[in-house]
Amino acid sequence: MATGTSIHPDIHEDECVDADPGAHVDGRKDGRVDGRKDDGRGVRIDTGAFVIVLANHKGGVTKTTSTANLGAMFAEAGRRVLLVDCDPQANLSETFGWGEDLPSERLEDLLAHPEAAHRYTPPRALRDRIAPEVAWRDRLRIIPATDELADVAAELRTTAGPEYQDRLREVLEPLRDRFDLILLDTPPGRGVLSGMAVHAADGLVIPALAADLDVRGAGKVYDLVEDELPDLRILGVLIAASERRWRVTREAAARMMTDQMRVLPVWVPRAVRVASAPRHSAPTAVLEPDSMVTHAYRQLAGLLLTEVDR
Numbered sequence: 001m002a003t004g005t006s007i008h009p010d011i012h013e014d015e016c017v018d019a020d021p022g023a024h025v026d027g028r029k030d031g032r033v034d035g036r037k038d039d040g041r042g043v044r045i046d047t048g049a050f051v052i053v054l055a056n057h058k059g060g061v062t063k064t065t066s067t068a069n070l071g072a073m074f075a076e077a078g079r080r081v082l083l084v085d086c087d088p089q090a091n092l093s094e095t096f097g098w099g100e101d102l103p104s105e106r107l108e109d110l111l112a113h114p115e116a117a118h119r120y121t122p123p124r125a126l127r128d129r130i131a132p133e134v135a136w137r138d139r140l141r142i143i144p145a146t147d148e149l150a151d152v153a154a155e156l157r158t159t160a161g162p163e164y165q166d167r168l169r170e171v172l173e174p175l176r177d178r179f180d181l182i183l184l185d186t187p188p189g190r191g192v193l194s195g196m197a198v199h200a201a202d203g204l205v206i207p208a209l210a211a212d213l214d215v216r217g218a219g220k221v222y223d224l225v226e227d228e229l230p231d232l233r234i235l236g237v238l239i240a241a242s243e244r245r246w247r248v249t250r251e252a253a254a255r256m257m258t259d260q261m262r263v264l265p266v267w268v269p270r271a272v273r274v275a276s277a278p279r280h281s282a283p284t285a286v287l288e289p290d291s292m293v294t295h296a297y298r299q300l301a302g303l304l305l306t307e308v309d310r
C-alpha cells in the first residue's frame with residue numbers, strides 16, 4: 001500500500017488508511033464517475049437533492065448506522081437532509097425512536113400512493129425529547145417504515161410489472177426540491193427494495209467491514225453497478241466498525257484497492273457505544289458529538305460533500 005495523504009483539508013493523515021486516496025481513482029468506472037447530472041459538457045444540471053444510496057448485499061455491514069450518522073453530519077454541515085428507511089427491518093426508523101406513534105405516511109404508504117408525496121412533509125428525524133440542544137434538528141428529516149413495507153414491495157412487484165423499479169424515484173421526485181441530500185438505507189440482499197433504491201439514486205456508498213469475506217461482497221456490488229447501473233456514481237467503500245490496528249483489516253482494505261475499488265480514506269472505528277445508541281433513540285453523532293466515531297463520520301460527510309458538490 002502507498003502511504004497516507006489526505007484528500008480533504010480537515011482530515012489528518014493519522015486518521016487515514018495507509019493508502020494514497022489519490023491512487024484509488026475509480027479505475028473501474030473511468031469516464032463515468034461524473035454521474036448523470038451532467039449536460040454532456042461537464043456542467044452539472046441542478047435537479048434538486050443529490051440522492052445517495054447506502055447499499056451492500058451483505059448484511060450487518062453498517063448500512064443503517066452509517067446512514068443515520070452521515071445524515072446527522074450532513075445536517076450539522078448545513079445541508080437539508082432526508083433519510084429514507086427502505087428496509088422492512090425498520091432499523092433506521094428505530095435508531096431515531098420511530099418504532100411507535102409513527103406519522104401517518106410511512107414509506108410503504110408513499111410507495112402505494114406516490115401522489116401523496118406532493119403534499120407530504122417528512123417529520124424531523126430526531127424526536128422532540130431527544131437532544132433539544134441540537135441546533136440543526138430541523139434540517140434532518142425522515143421517511144420511516146415498518147415491517148409492512150415488505151408486503152407493499154412484494155405486491156408492487158406483482159402489480160406494477162417492471163415499472164416497479166421507478167416507484168421510489170417517483171415518490172422522491174416532489175421532495176427533491178426541498179432537500180439538498182437524500183440518503184437511502186437499504187436491506188441486505190438484492191430484493192425489490194434495494195432494486196428500487198439503487199434506481200432512485202445518483203450516488204452509491206458501499207458500507208463494508210474490512211475483513212476477508214467483505215472484499216468479495218464489495219466487489220460484487222461494484223460489478224453489479226458496472227454491469228447494470230452505469231449511471232450510478234460510486235462514491236466509495238465506507239469502512240466502519242473495523243480496527244485499523246489489525247493486520248487482517250488493513251490487508252482486506254488493501255485488497256479492495258488492488259481490485260480498483262475506491263476506499264474512502266477515513267475509517268469509522270469500532271466502539272461499543274455505537275451498538276447501544278438506538279436504545280437512546282439517536283445515532284452516536286447526536287449522542288456523543290465529540291467521540292471518535294462522530295469525528296470519523298463528520299470527516300466522511302465532508303469528503304462526500306466535496307464529491308457531491310463537484
Ligand SMILES: Nc1ncnc2c1ncn2[C@@H]1O[C@H](COP(=O)(O)OP(=O)(O)OP(=O)(O)O)[C@@H](O)[C@H]1O
Pocket residue numbers: 058059060061062063064065066087089091186187188240241242268269270271272274275276293
Ligand atoms: N462503529 C461501530 N462500532 C461497533 N458496532 C457498530 C459500529 N457500527 C455499527 N455497529 C453495530 O453493528 C451492527 C450492524 O450494523 P447495522 O445495523 O448498521 O448494519 P446493516 O448493514 O444496516 O445491517 P442489515 O444488513 O441487517 O441492515 C449493529 O448492531 C450496529 O449497532
Ligand SMILES: [Mg+2]
Pocket residue numbers: 063064065087091186187
Ligand atoms: Mg440495516
